[in-house]
Amino acid sequence: MGKSAGQLVMLIVINGLLLVLGALISGGSFLSSYNLQSMASQVPEIGLLAIGVMLAMCAGQGGIDLSGIALANLSGVVSAVIMSTFVSASTDPSAFSIAFIAGAVLIGLLGGIINGALIAYLKITPILCTLGTQMAFMGLAVVVSGGKAVTVGSPALLSSIGNDMVLQVPIAFVIFAFAAALVAALLRFTPYGLWLMLMGTNPKAALYAGFPKNGVLVATYAISGLLSGVAGIIIAARNVNVKFDYGSSYLLIAILIAVMAGVKPEGGYGRVLSVVLSAIALQLMSSLLNFGGLSNFVRDFAWGLLLLTFLAVGRYRIAGFLPSIKRQTNPSAPSPQGPK
Amino acid sequence: MCVPLISQSDAAPFLELKRIEKWFGGVHALRGVDLAFEPGQAYHLLGENGCGKSTVIKIMSGAIKPSAGTIVLHGQRFASVTPIQALSAGIETVYQDLSLLPNLTVAENVALSEQLVRANGRLARLFDRKRLRQTAERALAAAGLPTDRAFLDTVVSELPLASRQLVAIARAIATRARLVIMDEPTTSLTRREVDNLIGVVERLRSENVAVLFVTHKLDECYRIGGNAIVFRDGECVAQGPIQGYSKQQLAELMTGRSIEGKRYRSAAPSQQTLLSVERLEAPGIHQVNLSLRKGEILGITGLADSGRNELAMALAGIAPAMSGTVTLDGKTIHIRRPADAIAHGIGYIPEDRLAEGLFLDKSIRENEIALIISRLSNAFGIVNQQEGRRVAARLSEEMRLNTKDLELPVGSLSGGNQQRVLIGRALTIAPKLLVLHGPTVGVDVGSKDTIYRAIQKLAEAGMGLIIISDDLPELLQNADRILVMNSGQIVAEIDAEQASEDQLYKAILTNAPETAQ
Amino acid sequence: MKSLSKKLLIGVAAAAVSLAAPAATVVAQDKPVIATVVKISGIPWFDRMSTGVAAFALANPDIDASQSGPATADSAQQLQIVNDLVAKGVDALAVVPMDPAVLEGTLQRAIERGIIVVTHEADNQTNTNADVEAFNNADYGTALNERLAQCMGGEGKWTTFVGSLGSRTHMQWVGSGEENAKKYPGMALVDPNNESFDDANGTYEKAKEILRKYPDIKGFQTSAGNDVLGVGRAIDEAGLSGKVCLVGTGLPNPSADLLDSGAITAIGFWDPQKAGMAMNVIAKLLLEKKELTDGMDLGVEGYDHVSVTKGPGAGVLVVGNGMVLADKSNYKQYLF
Incomplete structure (x- = not known):
C-alpha cells in the first residue's frame, strides 16, 4: 500500500534529519560511536513496549496495553527475588543469569496471558482491563520487593547484555532488533498475523468468517507480555537494580511511538519496522535536546509537535492516495439495508 | 432518462432536483437525476433495493450532500441543503425506522420538529409546553390518532409499531410541511390502518401538501393515484401518471428484465437429501423443519421479523440454535460457532456485505x-x-x-x-451447502445476472443452496421451492416454477396476524 | 498535497534547528563542563538549587556549569538525561538521584569513562566519587521529630509523609523520627510513610483523608519539599491550625502563609542553593585532582567544616552542618 511506504520514508527522513541536526549542534560528538551506542542501548526498553502496544492496537475494538512497563518491572522484581533464593548471583553467575532471564520471560508471558484472557473471555474493554492489571502488577511488585529496589547484580551474562557490544552494536539493541524481526515475521507469514489484521479491520466480519478470535486476542496480549518480560530483563541488565515504579512515563511514550508509527488505534494496520524507526526517532530527538542542554519540557513540546506534524501529514497523504476508501466506509453508503 | 413532470397547473414546482449525482467511493449511486415536485401532488418512487431511492430522499431532506447537481428550493438554487434548511422549506421525511425519540412522549415527538424549525435549529428558550400540546393535538387529529391527554403523554417506546408510524406521520403534519416523504409507511399496518393512512394522505393533498411515497406495494400506489417515478441503477427510467402503467410494465421497468419466462433455474435437483433440519429452536424461530436435496435451490422469504434472518444465522453458526437437530450429508452436526459451520462445509454469504x-x-x-x-x-x-x-x-x-x-x-x-x-x-x-442471505441487494443488473448464473452452476454441480431474500422475482427465477416464514415458523411451501409473484406476495402477507392496537 | 507535506517537514526541521541554535554555542567550547542533574525540574526546591549552580558558574567563569532535570518524577527519565550527558562527554556530573539504585549502572559507566561523579541526597550510592549531605540524616530526622514532640506535648497520634518509598533520605528522616518518638510512650504512630511523589495537591488530598480517618490526630512529620504545603493547607482548611502540629522539610517563602496562620508549626531545611554550590565546588576540586580532607572549608555557608568519611563504595561521604529549623518567629531571616 502506498500509505505505508510513504510513512516509512517519512520516518527515515526524520531520523536522518535528527542525526544531521545532532551532529551540527554538537560539533560531531553526537555521532561518536559512544553516543550512538549509548542511544542505541536506551531504545530497547521503550521500543519493546511500543511493539506490544502496537499489537494490542492492531487487534481492534479499542485494543491497547497499558500494563507494559508495570509488567516489565514485575518480571524483573519477582524473578530477581525468587531466583536469588535458589541461586546466588555472586557464586554462580551464569546459572543465576539464565534463571533470571527465564523467570522474567515466564512472568511476562503469564501476565500477558492474563490480560488476553480477561479481554477475550470476560470481554473487558482493553483500556480498562490493562489499567487494572497495570495497578495489580505494580502492587504485586511493591509487595514482593517491600517497596525497595531489588538488586539483581551484574553476573556475567546479564552484565554483558547491559553493557557489551557485538560488532559495535549494543547487545541490548541486538536483542530488541531480533525480537522486532520475530514479531514482524509472525505478522507477515503466519495465520495469526493475517487473522489479527483482518480482525482489527472488521471484528464482526471476522466473527462471521469463523476466525479464532479469542485465540488471537490471547496470543496478542501474551506476545505483548513476553516483550514486556524481555524489556524487564534489559532494564535489569543495564541498571543493575529493578524497582516497581521504574519508567512510569513509559506508558504514554510507548503509545506515542505507536501512533507516530502510523499504527491505527482503531485496529487493522500496523508495521513493526515503522514502530522501530519511530522509537529511534523519539530517542534521537530526546538525546539531541539533552545534548543541547535544553530543558526536558522542551522535549515534551518537541515530541508533541512531531506527533502533530506526523498526523497532519499522514491525513493529507492518505486522502491523496485513497479517496475512495475514506468515503466507502460512510454509513450512508448504499448498503443492503434498503426498504425490505 | 426521464423528463421531470411539470403539470399544466399554475403551481410551480417548489422543489426541483437538477442533474443530481452521488458517488459513494467507487459506487455511482445516482447518475444524473432530474425531478420536480409540485404542491398537492402524490408521487410514488419505485425501484429495487439499491437503485438509489434512499439516496435521493436523503439528499432531498438534507441528510447527505450530492456529489454534483443542483437543488432548487422555492426558486433558490443550492449545491446541497442542510437538514434544517430542508425542514424550513417544508420537506419532512418519515423514514422507515421512523426516527422517533423513544424515551419522549407522543406530544414531544410530534411537536419537537416544529419548535426546532421555528427556532431555526436551536432550542435555546424555555420549552413552550402549552403550544406543544396544541400543535400535537392538531396534528394527531389530522392523522386520525386520539388526542386525549393520556395518549399525548404516552412514551413512544410503549406504543405498537403501527401507532408509532402514525405518530411519525403526525410529526410531519405538525410542521406544516409542503412535501411529506414516506419511506415504506405501510409495512406493518393492518388493512384498516392502511385505509386510515390513505385518508390522511388525501387530507394532506387537499391542503396542497405534496406527498412522496417510497414503497413496494403497487396496489396502494394505484389506490392513492398520482405519479410514478421509476428508478433503476441510480437513474430515473420512467415518470408519469401511475394509471398509465400496468403492474407488469412497472415491474419490468424496475428490474430491467421481463419477469415472465426468464427463469434461470433449468436443472432438476437430485433425489439425495443433503440437509435435514428438525425442530430447530432459537430466539426468533420456533420448531422449524426443513429439508434440502443435493443440487436443490431453496428460497426462504417472509417479512423482516419473520424469523428468516434468525434461521440463516442459526445455520451459519452466528446465532446458534438452542435445540433441534441438523443433519448434513447423513451426519448429525452441531453448529455452535461460525467456525463449526465452515468446518462442516456450510458457506454463508452475509446480509450486510460491508459490515458483516x-x-x-x-x-x-x-x-x-x-x-x-x-x-x-x-x-x-x-x-x-x-x-x-x-x-x-x-x-x-x-x-x-x-x-x-x-x-x-x-x-x-x-x-x-x-x-x-x-x-x-x-x-x-468447498462447501456442500451454501446459504446466501440477500445475495443481490444493492447490486447492479449485470452483476445480478452473473451471480444467478454462478448460483445455478453450483447447484448443477451438486451443491445445495438456500437463498434468503425478499426479492420475490429473484426467488421465482432461481429456486426450486420457496418457503414462507412468519413469526418464526414456516407457514407455506410454494413451488417456484408454478407460482406467480402475486401468489407469493399474498402468502407472505395473509399469514400475518392482525396487528393489535 | 505532496508540497504541503514537504512544507510541514521543512517547518519542523526549521523549528528544531532554531531550538537547537542557542544550544549550539554551549557545546562548542573547551571549558570543563560540570552538569548538575536534579530529581525534577520546575519545583521550588530545585529552582532554588539552580540559583546556587548559577552563582557557582558566575564565580567560576573558567567552568561551564549548568543544571537540568526531568519534567516528571520518573527515575527512568532522569536516567536518560544522565546517559546522554555521559555520552556527550561532560567532565563532571553532580546528580541528585531520584532513585540511587537505578542510576548505579550508568554512574559506573560514567566513572569508567573518566567522568567525576558527585551526588547529593544519596548516601548509599556506591558509584560516586563523593556524596554530599547537608547534615547527618539521622540527626535531622531526630531534630524534626523532637520539634514535633515538643509541639504535641509528647502525646497523641501522629503520622509521616515521604516523597516515595524509594527516597533514601526521606526514609532515613522518618526512620530516625520514629526512633525518637519511642522516647514518648504517649505518641502513637498511625499510617506511616504516606507517599506524596512531590505532588502538593496529592499530598493535600491524602492529608484530608487522614484528618477524616483520625479526627483526633495531633501531629504530622513530612519529608518532601511540597509535603508541608499540602498537609498545611489541609490543616488550615479543616480549621485545625494551631491544634494539629506539623513539622517537615520545606522552604521559607512558599511556607510563609501557613507558618503565619499556624498551620505549619516549624519547617526544617537546608539551603538547596548552598548544596548545589557545594556539589559543584567538590566537583571542581576533584577535577583539579585535589583531595577532600576531613574538616575542610568548601567556601560555602553550611559547609565550612565538613566531615569526610568513607562512603559505601570507593568514594567518600561529605557531611556539612547546614541544618536549619525555622518557625513563625524566625523564618523571615531566610529569604527563599
Whole structure:
C-alpha cells in the first residue's frame, strides 16, 4: 500500500534529519560511536513496549496495553527475588543469569496471558482491563520487593547484555532488533498475523468468517507480555537494580511511538519496522535536546509537535492516495439495508 | 432518462432536483437525476433495493450532500441543503425506522420538529409546553390518532409499531410541511390502518401538501393515484401518471428484465437429501423443519421479523440454535460457532456485505483467502503466500471481477463485484451447502445476472443452496421451492416454477396476524 | 498535497534547528563542563538549587556549569538525561538521584569513562566519587521529630509523609523520627510513610483523608519539599491550625502563609542553593585532582567544616552542618 511506504520514508527522513541536526549542534560528538551506542542501548526498553502496544492496537475494538512497563518491572522484581533464593548471583553467575532471564520471560508471558484472557473471555474493554492489571502488577511488585529496589547484580551474562557490544552494536539493541524481526515475521507469514489484521479491520466480519478470535486476542496480549518480560530483563541488565515504579512515563511514550508509527488505534494496520524507526526517532530527538542542554519540557513540546506534524501529514497523504476508501466506509453508503 | 413532470397547473414546482449525482467511493449511486415536485401532488418512487431511492430522499431532506447537481428550493438554487434548511422549506421525511425519540412522549415527538424549525435549529428558550400540546393535538387529529391527554403523554417506546408510524406521520403534519416523504409507511399496518393512512394522505393533498411515497406495494400506489417515478441503477427510467402503467410494465421497468419466462433455474435437483433440519429452536424461530436435496435451490422469504434472518444465522453458526437437530450429508452436526459451520462445509454469504462480510481496507486477495487462512499454512505455521495468490487469482477469474489487480482494497469495488468476492470466498471451503442471505441487494443488473448464473452452476454441480431474500422475482427465477416464514415458523411451501409473484406476495402477507392496537 | 507535506517537514526541521541554535554555542567550547542533574525540574526546591549552580558558574567563569532535570518524577527519565550527558562527554556530573539504585549502572559507566561523579541526597550510592549531605540524616530526622514532640506535648497520634518509598533520605528522616518518638510512650504512630511523589495537591488530598480517618490526630512529620504545603493547607482548611502540629522539610517563602496562620508549626531545611554550590565546588576540586580532607572549608555557608568519611563504595561521604529549623518567629531571616 502506498500509505505505508510513504510513512516509512517519512520516518527515515526524520531520523536522518535528527542525526544531521545532532551532529551540527554538537560539533560531531553526537555521532561518536559512544553516543550512538549509548542511544542505541536506551531504545530497547521503550521500543519493546511500543511493539506490544502496537499489537494490542492492531487487534481492534479499542485494543491497547497499558500494563507494559508495570509488567516489565514485575518480571524483573519477582524473578530477581525468587531466583536469588535458589541461586546466588555472586557464586554462580551464569546459572543465576539464565534463571533470571527465564523467570522474567515466564512472568511476562503469564501476565500477558492474563490480560488476553480477561479481554477475550470476560470481554473487558482493553483500556480498562490493562489499567487494572497495570495497578495489580505494580502492587504485586511493591509487595514482593517491600517497596525497595531489588538488586539483581551484574553476573556475567546479564552484565554483558547491559553493557557489551557485538560488532559495535549494543547487545541490548541486538536483542530488541531480533525480537522486532520475530514479531514482524509472525505478522507477515503466519495465520495469526493475517487473522489479527483482518480482525482489527472488521471484528464482526471476522466473527462471521469463523476466525479464532479469542485465540488471537490471547496470543496478542501474551506476545505483548513476553516483550514486556524481555524489556524487564534489559532494564535489569543495564541498571543493575529493578524497582516497581521504574519508567512510569513509559506508558504514554510507548503509545506515542505507536501512533507516530502510523499504527491505527482503531485496529487493522500496523508495521513493526515503522514502530522501530519511530522509537529511534523519539530517542534521537530526546538525546539531541539533552545534548543541547535544553530543558526536558522542551522535549515534551518537541515530541508533541512531531506527533502533530506526523498526523497532519499522514491525513493529507492518505486522502491523496485513497479517496475512495475514506468515503466507502460512510454509513450512508448504499448498503443492503434498503426498504425490505 | 426521464423528463421531470411539470403539470399544466399554475403551481410551480417548489422543489426541483437538477442533474443530481452521488458517488459513494467507487459506487455511482445516482447518475444524473432530474425531478420536480409540485404542491398537492402524490408521487410514488419505485425501484429495487439499491437503485438509489434512499439516496435521493436523503439528499432531498438534507441528510447527505450530492456529489454534483443542483437543488432548487422555492426558486433558490443550492449545491446541497442542510437538514434544517430542508425542514424550513417544508420537506419532512418519515423514514422507515421512523426516527422517533423513544424515551419522549407522543406530544414531544410530534411537536419537537416544529419548535426546532421555528427556532431555526436551536432550542435555546424555555420549552413552550402549552403550544406543544396544541400543535400535537392538531396534528394527531389530522392523522386520525386520539388526542386525549393520556395518549399525548404516552412514551413512544410503549406504543405498537403501527401507532408509532402514525405518530411519525403526525410529526410531519405538525410542521406544516409542503412535501411529506414516506419511506415504506405501510409495512406493518393492518388493512384498516392502511385505509386510515390513505385518508390522511388525501387530507394532506387537499391542503396542497405534496406527498412522496417510497414503497413496494403497487396496489396502494394505484389506490392513492398520482405519479410514478421509476428508478433503476441510480437513474430515473420512467415518470408519469401511475394509471398509465400496468403492474407488469412497472415491474419490468424496475428490474430491467421481463419477469415472465426468464427463469434461470433449468436443472432438476437430485433425489439425495443433503440437509435435514428438525425442530430447530432459537430466539426468533420456533420448531422449524426443513429439508434440502443435493443440487436443490431453496428460497426462504417472509417479512423482516419473520424469523428468516434468525434461521440463516442459526445455520451459519452466528446465532446458534438452542435445540433441534441438523443433519448434513447423513451426519448429525452441531453448529455452535461460525467456525463449526465452515468446518462442516456450510458457506454463508452475509446480509450486510460491508459490515458483516468484507474487510474493506484490506486487499481483494486477503478478503478472498480469509476463510482458508489456516488451511493455507504448513506444518511450521507459515502461510503459503504463493498458493494464496493462486487461489485468489482463480476465484477472481471465475467470478469475473472487473479488475486484475488483487492488491486493491476491496472497498474500491462496486457492490456487485464485492458480492462476487464474497461468493467466491465462500467457495474456497468447498462447501456442500451454501446459504446466501440477500445475495443481490444493492447490486447492479449485470452483476445480478452473473451471480444467478454462478448460483445455478453450483447447484448443477451438486451443491445445495438456500437463498434468503425478499426479492420475490429473484426467488421465482432461481429456486426450486420457496418457503414462507412468519413469526418464526414456516407457514407455506410454494413451488417456484408454478407460482406467480402475486401468489407469493399474498402468502407472505395473509399469514400475518392482525396487528393489535 | 505532496508540497504541503514537504512544507510541514521543512517547518519542523526549521523549528528544531532554531531550538537547537542557542544550544549550539554551549557545546562548542573547551571549558570543563560540570552538569548538575536534579530529581525534577520546575519545583521550588530545585529552582532554588539552580540559583546556587548559577552563582557557582558566575564565580567560576573558567567552568561551564549548568543544571537540568526531568519534567516528571520518573527515575527512568532522569536516567536518560544522565546517559546522554555521559555520552556527550561532560567532565563532571553532580546528580541528585531520584532513585540511587537505578542510576548505579550508568554512574559506573560514567566513572569508567573518566567522568567525576558527585551526588547529593544519596548516601548509599556506591558509584560516586563523593556524596554530599547537608547534615547527618539521622540527626535531622531526630531534630524534626523532637520539634514535633515538643509541639504535641509528647502525646497523641501522629503520622509521616515521604516523597516515595524509594527516597533514601526521606526514609532515613522518618526512620530516625520514629526512633525518637519511642522516647514518648504517649505518641502513637498511625499510617506511616504516606507517599506524596512531590505532588502538593496529592499530598493535600491524602492529608484530608487522614484528618477524616483520625479526627483526633495531633501531629504530622513530612519529608518532601511540597509535603508541608499540602498537609498545611489541609490543616488550615479543616480549621485545625494551631491544634494539629506539623513539622517537615520545606522552604521559607512558599511556607510563609501557613507558618503565619499556624498551620505549619516549624519547617526544617537546608539551603538547596548552598548544596548545589557545594556539589559543584567538590566537583571542581576533584577535577583539579585535589583531595577532600576531613574538616575542610568548601567556601560555602553550611559547609565550612565538613566531615569526610568513607562512603559505601570507593568514594567518600561529605557531611556539612547546614541544618536549619525555622518557625513563625524566625523564618523571615531566610529569604527563599
